[in-house]
Structures are given as C-alpha cells and as structure tokens.
C-alpha cells in the first residue's frame with residue numbers, strides 16, 4: 001500500500017511536470033489558491049530583453065491591420081513599400097481611369113496619386129512609429145508582466161516543491177497516522193472486548209448483588225416481623241415485669257419472713273446434719289453387717305446344701321397321657337392336673353386307666369420322699385404274688401406336680417451357682433418318661449422347664465447381688481453327645497462332622513474346642529437358644545431315629561462375678577443335662593438294626609460310666625482317697641468331670657413313666673438312682689478368690 005501510494009505520488013509528479021495547470025495548489029499557510037498557468041512566450045529570447053523585429057505599422061482598421069501584421073513577418077526595412085490594396089483606393093483608381101482620356105491627364109492623376117500615396121505613407125510611417133512606440137511600451141509592460149510572472153512561476157515552483165515535500169511528509173505522516181490508527185483500532189477492539197467481558201462480569205455481579213439484595217430484603221422483612229413480635233413481646237414483658245415487680249416486692253416481704261424462718265431452720269438443720277451423720281455411720285455399719293451377713297448366708301446356704309448332700313436325687317413321675325391309652329379309648333388320666341394330661345374329661349374310663357397305670361403310691365404327703373411300686377404276678381404254682389418296692393429320695397414328685405414345684409427345690413442350686421459353685425442337674429430315665437419336659441419344658445410360661453427357670457433365677461439372684469457390689473457376666477453353650485461324638489447345638493456346621501475336644505484347666509474350668517459360646521444378656525434369650533438347639537436336633541433326626549431320645553444334651557451356663565466393694569471374684573457353672581433314654585437293649589427294639597444297636601450301646605456305655613464315676617466318687621468320699629475316678633470312660637463323664645467331682649453340687653432328677661408296661665424299666669431306673677443317692681461326693685468347694 002505504501003508502495004502504491006509512493007507510485008501514485010511519482011505519477012502525480014510526472015503529470016505535474018507535463019500538465020502544470022492541473023497541480024493542486026497546497027500552500028503552507030493554507031491559502032489554497034488555484035495556481036495560475038504560466039504563459040509561455042513564443043520566443044524565449046524576447047522574454048530575456050531582446051525585442052523582436054517589429055512588423056511595419058498597419059492601418060488601424062480591423063481586417064487591414066490583420067493583413068499588415070502577417071506581412072511584417074518578413075524583414076521590414078529592405079522591402080519596398082507597396083501600397084496596400086484597399087477597396088477604397090481600388091475604387092478611386094477605377095473612377096479616375098474612366099474619367100481621363102489622355103496621357104497628361106493620366107500623369108497628373110498618377111502624380112496626384114503618388115503624392116496622395118506619399119502622404120498616406122508618411123501618415124502610415126508616423127502611425128507606424130506611434131504604433132512601434134506604443135508596442136514598445138506594451139512590450140515593456142508585457143516584459144515586466146512576464147518578469148513578474150516568471151518570479152511568480154519561480155515562487156510557485158518553489159511553493160510546489162515545498163508543497164510536494166510537505167505532501168510527501170504529510171503522506172508519510174498519513175501512513176504513520178494510519179498505522180497508529182490501525183494499532184489504536186486493534187487496541188480499541190481489545191479494550192472493547194475486555195470492557196465487554198468486564199461489563200458481563202459486572203452484570204453477573206449486579207445479578208448476584210440483586211439476589212443478595214433480595215435475600216437481604218427478605219431477611220430484613222423477617223427481621224422486621226421478628227422485631228414486631230419482639231416489640232409486642234417486650235410490651236407484654238413490660239406488663240409482666242410490672243406484675244413481677246409487684247410480686248417481687250410481695251415475695252421480698254415473704255422472703256424476709258422466710259429468712260427469719262430459715263435462720264431458725266438452719267439451727268435445726270445443723271442439728272439434723274449431726275443426726276444424718278450418725279445415721280450414715282449407722283447405714284455404713286449396717287452395710288458392712290449386711291456384707292458379713294451375706295457371707296454368712298452363703299456359708300449357711302452351702303452348709304444346708306452340704307447337709308442335703310452334694311449329690312441329691314429327685315424322683316418325678318409323669319402323668320398318663322392320652323397317647324399312652326389305646327387309640328380307640330377316650331382315655332383321660334385321673335392323676336395329673338397338667339393341661340397336657342387327660343384328666344379333665346367327664347367321660348373318663350377309670351377301669352382302663354387302672355389297667356394301663358402301674359401301681360405307684362406316694363405315702364408321705366407333707367414331705368414326699370418315698371415312692372412305693374407294687375406289682376402282682378402269678379407264681380409258677382399259679383398263686384398270686386405281690387411285690388412291693390420302696391425307694392427313698394431327697395424328694396419325690398407325683399404326676400400332679402408342676403414345673404414350678406419341681407423348680408422350687410432346685411432354685412437354691414441356682415443361688416449356689418451364683419455364689420461360685422459348679423452345679424450339675426441331670427434328668428435320667430427311660431425314653432418318654434418326661435426328661436425333656438422336665439429340663440426344657442413346654443412352650444408356655446406355665447410349662448417352662450428347669451433350664452429356662454434356672455437361667456432366670458441366676459439372672460434374678462445376680463441382679464439382687466448388684467446392690468452388694470457384685471457384677472456378673474454370663475455365657476452359655478449347648479452341646480449334644482451322640483454316639484460318643486460331641487455336637488454343637490448352637491453351631492452352624494453339620495452334625496457329627498466337626499471334632500470337638502474337651503479341656504480342663506487347673507482352675508477347674510472346662511472348655512470344649514470350636515463350639516459356639518453365646519453371651520447371655522437376658523433370660524428370654526435362653527428360650528431362643530433352646531429353640532435353635534431343638535430345630536438343629538430335628539434336622540439331624542431321621543424317621544427311624546428320634547435323635548433327642550438317643551443322645552445326651554448338656555446346656556452349660558457359665559457365670560463369673562466381681563465385687564468392686566470387696567475385691568472378691570467368683571466363677572460358677574450350671575450344667576443342665578438331659579440324658580438319653582435309659583431303656584435296656586432288648587427293650588429298645590434295636591434288634592438287628594446296626595445303627596440302633598450302636599446308639600443303644602453308646603447310651604448304655606455312657607450311662608454306666610456315669611454310674612461308675614458316681615460310685616467311685618462315693619467310695620472316695622468314704623475315705624478311699626486314692627480311688628481312681630474313671631471320668632475318661634465316656635465323653636459325658638469327661639465333659640462333666642468338674643461338675644461331678646467333690647468340687648460341685650449334683651442333682652439327679654429321675655423321671656419315671658407311670659405305665660404298668662414300663663414297670664421293669666422304672667425299677668431299673670429307681671435302682672440306679674438309689675445307687676447315686678447313696679453316694680457322697682465330698683465337700684463342695686466354692687470357686688471364689690479373695691481380693
């Protein structure tokens with residue numbers, strides 16, 4: 001662009017040289033006058049002061065003068081003067097010729113004409129001289145004019161050069177200015193963009209500020225409302241304050257009255273404080289007496305238990321059940337007050353019952369300890385033979401006895417367990433004699449068995465002892481021994497698959513490996529544990545094999561206590577054992593069934609091992625201190641080792657069937673129980689550590 005501009009400027013220069021009239025007049029002082037064209041003279045030499053040869057003067061008349069001027073282009077002085085052919089002269093000569101007829105007359109006419117011409121020439125000469133003078137004056141004037149014009153021209157040329165230089169400068173400036181303008185435009189565009197962004201930002205800020213403002217206004221409105229509310233509250237409060245001021249003054253009056261009463265009370269209070277102090281002392285004395293009494297109670301309780309014997313036997317006979325009668329007989333037992341027994345029907349058949357029932361009597365009504373069984377049979381000679389068997393136990397429960405009555409006798413053992421003894425309660429008897437009913441019981445509160453009741457009792461006693469500074473933790477496990485294999489009734493694994501080992505530590509604690517030990521927090525929790533165990537046993541049963549009858553179950557509750565006040569600690573355990581059915585091999589109907597045979601043999605082995613252990617313990621108690629106790633002969637006795645030794649309190653509940661058909665089994669069980677009952681286990685040791 002710059003080049004094109006320069007090119008244009010150069011072109012303009014050329015044009016200006018060739019066409020000077022077209023130059024634009026640009027003066028420095030801004031006087032933009034159009035330049036006057038310089039008049040080029042035909043002869044430059046004339047312009048330099050040499051006047052050209054002038055033509056001869058001409059007649060002043062128009063066309064004649066023009067012709068004369070053309071004639072003067074030739075050298076003027078040497079040429080003969082010829083009179084111009086003027087129309088007037090021609091006309092005159094024509095007239096003279098026509099009027100003179102001779103040579104004289106012609107010569108005179110020519111002389112006249114010559115004279116006239118001379119005169120005419122003289123006048124022309126003078127006119128020419130006058131013209132020359134005038135022309136010279138004009139030339140001089142023109143010369144001056146020319147000089148003026150030349151000087152103007154020079155000035156103008158100078159001006160033109162200046163103007164061009166100025167124009168060039170201005171064009172350069174223009175280019176620079178254009179560049180600056182472009183830069184300014186770009187800068188301006190950038191600034192504009194920045195400003196637009198700024199504006200947008202500002203607009204956003206304005207919007208935000210407006211939103212803030214709106215929120216503030218809302219807040220303000222709310223504040224105004226709350227101020228209004230507060231104002232009304234304040235006015236209410238002022239009224240209330242007024243009322244209160246009145247009340248305060250009234251109260252002050254009361255206060256001063258009370259102050260005087262208080263002063264009086266203070267006197268009596270210090271009196272009372274003294275009394276309180278002495279009362280506190282008395283309470284502390286009573287508490288320590290109470291603790292001593294508790295220790296004494298424990299001792300006495302233990303003595304009572306010892307006097308009762310550390311192994312005791314209860315005998316319980318279950319009622320006759322509807323299922324015990326032939327299917328077609330609408331039989332109801334007359335023996336039991338239990339809901340599950342058939343004693344309440346008006347249509348009872350006493351004859352049938354008499355025939356089904358064994359002859360069992362309970363002679364002592366107030367403190368029943370005896371049970372008499374009678375049976376009549378025919379001797380070989382055909383004579384009727386009457387047999388009678390009397391057995392004595394620590395307590396005999398007839399079929400009308402309730403679960404609560406049985407537990408009443410057992411509950412003291414729960415107390416012993418909390419006191420830190422190992423307690424073991426067995427249910428022994430043939431299948432269907434009521435062992436599970438006694439230990440676990442039915443689903444109702446009324447029929448709850450010894451396990452839930454004992455646990456409940458343990459919790460109750462533990463709670464009562466809390467006020468004496470004792471704090472207890474309890475946990476339970478529920479095991480089954482089937483065919484000399486231990487199974488976890490609270491576990492998740494498959495039965496008879498997992499191996500569980502029994503360990504006894506020196507502190508008299510027994511543990512079984514890999515079994516689920518559940519922390520017990522409430523007695524109700526035990527019920528759910530019992531139902532879990534029951535469902536696992538049901539799953540393990542087969543049609544041929546009612547597992548609960550063919551296995552021993554051992555529920556163990558471990559209790560550990562700590563007395564923060566005295567620093568004592570104790571650990572006890574309560575084992576509640578539901579033994580497998582004790583019927584003999586031939587009665588069990590095992591026959592050729594190998595599995596059943598194995599079951600029965602395992603049961604018999606473990607039950608006789610139990611008898612042997614108890615007998616050996618009895619002998620040891622009688623003074624044979626080195627007597628070996630064969631605990632390891634069965635899983636059951638090994639598991640219960642610490643609960644069967646002299647260190648524990650044992651109770652066997654012998655369950656009997658009331659049916660005549662089960663008499664022989666009942667006699668076997670009674671004999672076994674008598675053997676156990678006659679055993680003394682020695683003195684139970686409390687597992688308690690002094691602080």
Ligand SMILES: Nc1ncnc2c1ncn2[C@@H]1O[C@H](COP(=O)(O)OP(=O)(O)OP(=O)(O)O)[C@@H](O)[C@H]1O
Pocket residue numbers: 317318319321336338340341399429430431432433434435436437438546548549550579580581655
């Ligand atoms: N004191 C009782 N009062 C009412 N019903 C009882 C009583 N004792 C047992 N029964 C009932 O007798 C039946 C057999 O009792 P249970 O199952 O307790 O016998 P078991 O000795 O545990 O038998 P198994 O060895 O087969 O387990 C059950 O239906 C039970 O409800």
